[in-house]
Amino acid sequence: MEIRNTRELKQYNKFIILNEIIENQPVSRKDLTKKMEASHATISYIVKDLIEEGLVVETEFMESNGGRPPRLLEFKGSSKFLIAVEIIDQVLWYSIFNLNLELIKKSSFSTEELTAQEIINLSYNKIIKELEELDIDFDKLIGLGVSTPGIYEEDIDRLTNSTSKIWEGSNIKKEFQKKFKLPVYIENDANLAAYYEWAYGAGRGYSNLIYIYIADGIGGGLIINNQLYKGIHGKAGEIGHVKVKEEGEKCDCGGIGCLETVSSIKAIRKEINKRISNGEKSNLLHSHQPPFTADEVIKAYREGDPLSREIIDRAFSYLMNALSSIINLYDPGLLILGDMHDFIDDELINRFKTGLKKICFPNIMEKLDIVKKTDKESNLQMHATAAFVFDIWKKTV
Ligand SMILES: [Zn+2]
The missing domain is CATH 3.30.420.40 (ATPase, nucleotide binding domain)
Structure with missing residues (x-):
């Protein structure tokens, strides 16, 4: 049995409640209390935190037949953003999503004849420019995910067996982190697709x-x-x-x-x-x-x-x-x-x-x-990468 200390327990409860709000929004505190079999005080205490952090907002009063109408809670997914990057043979796609997992912007460039470091630098410059044009502050970003061809070996931070040979010699996660100064998540393309189908798509x-x-x-x-x-x-x-x-x-x-x-x-x-x-x-x-x-x-x-x-x-x-x-x-x-x-x-x-x-x-x-697979036009891999980053981030709020 896993023992969780007070801080871990609070974070875990926060994640569970945030997730519940995301899945059932708009939702009242009363419904959350009932659904989660927790005390009203616990729910209110955590919801207060989530509101103060700008992650949850209270909506208008609900229709009610007498009595004080409850206010409903909604996830404010449009206030924060993440970056999803897709490496394919000789092309790098990059995209900006908000936390409602809506694709805000996507673009690509050819990586032919570039080194791994040059690709990371170029993607950084291009993304910064896009953020400026979209009037999004960099500190509103919660992380960056990279979908890779081949195998990403996490213990050595290397890409192996990849069709994109330029990445094989570099510590891909460390280099992205160094440049972007954000939490970076690297995952193999098929793993991301499997995860997305299970969490959001045909495998739910x-x-x-x-x-x-x-x-x-x-x-x-x-x-x-x-x-x-x-x-x-x-x-x-x-x-x-x-x-x-x-x-x-x-x-x-x-x-x-x-x-x-x-x-x-x-x-x-x-x-x-x-x-x-x-x-x-x-x-x-x-x-x-x-x-x-x-x-x-x-x-x-x-x-x-x-x-x-x-x-x-x-x-x-x-x-x-x-x-x-x-x-x-x-x-x-x-x-x-x-x-x-x-x-x-x-x-x-x-x-x-x-x-x-x-x-x-x-x-x-x-x-x-x-x-x-789920039909998401040509953006499935980007959505999968974004969803993966979002789901990891939720556990850390
Ligand atoms: Zn083989």
């Missing part, structure tokens, strides 16, 4: 889930017992590097025959272009000569091109085998299909269901829901 209400995405790489994130499960080195959930072929191709991670080398969009594109260049027939040749893009290959697949079908079906079969091992191992209630290069539709979800049914434990499959 599930205590265990697996999130996977298939793009040029294959990544995944795990929520186990309502917690993001990262393992000791932050590498948990890396389904893309499960070995599926004994004599396979060399993977970016240094391994041989990883799932990513046969089932990723990049692998599919590479394989079909290689085989067509070696003289195999494909309907793709009706339009032009290779190389073909992933979109073209997927279109050809949907139109029944035999070569595209063979290659994608093989990629899918390897994916099912790797995924079934993880499903049998973790027994999650939900599988969320993340970015699939515009490939997700009902037909694909059904293919996952039937494909997994053949190889997973039947009683696990009976209770496994399969859904696609």
Whole structure:
């Protein structure tokens, strides 16, 4: 049993009450007291603190049939802000959110030919300029979150196995902190996406889930017992590097025959272009000569091109085998299909269901829901990063 000292207990109670106000706003003190089974004095005492800190405001009087009408409490999420940064291959996106998790501004710049330090300096200058234009004081910022490709190893503060090699040599968290002088949170993109789906998206209400995405790489994130499960080195959930072929191709991670080398969009594109260049027939040749893009290959697949079908079906079969091992191992209630290069539709979800049914434990499959990620246009990763920072900050108020 965890013992909490008075200060910790107060902070914990403050977090619980703030969270309750955010989830149920506008809400009266009386309803909070009832819902939280706490004394009116405790609730009033903490609410007073939250009001004094400018985090909660009292709204107008509520309609009432006689008696003194209660005043309602609301979270003042528009008064503070956070920064979400998304590192992708050779581009850095940065965005400003308020604490209602509304996106205020987003922008990007090319990181090609820049060092990690130059990228951090440039992002700082650009963000400061945006804040000035938006008339937001720097001291209204509560933190900065960074979504990274590859693995972020927290114990050594390094990015490894990343498609963005420029970051690999630097202490990314320390450098961002030094420049911005804010609390900085770094997390791998798939972990952030898994967290967001569990806390705000398609996974709400599930205590265990697996999130996977298939793009040029294959990544995944795990929520186990309502917690993001990262393992000791932050590498948990890396389904893309499960070995599926004994004599396979060399993977970016240094391994041989990883799932990513046969089932990723990049692998599919590479394989079909290689085989067509070696003289195999494909309907793709009706339009032009290779190389073909992933979109073209997927279109050809949907139109029944035999070569595209063979290659994608093989990629899918390897994916099912790797995924079934993880499903049998973790027994999650939900599988969320993340970015699939515009490939997700009902037909694909059904293919996952039937494909997994053949190889997973039947009683696990009976209770496994399969859904696609939350639809948030192109800003999902930014929202995920912002929500992650916000949820950590709430615990520290
Ligand atoms: Zn690998």
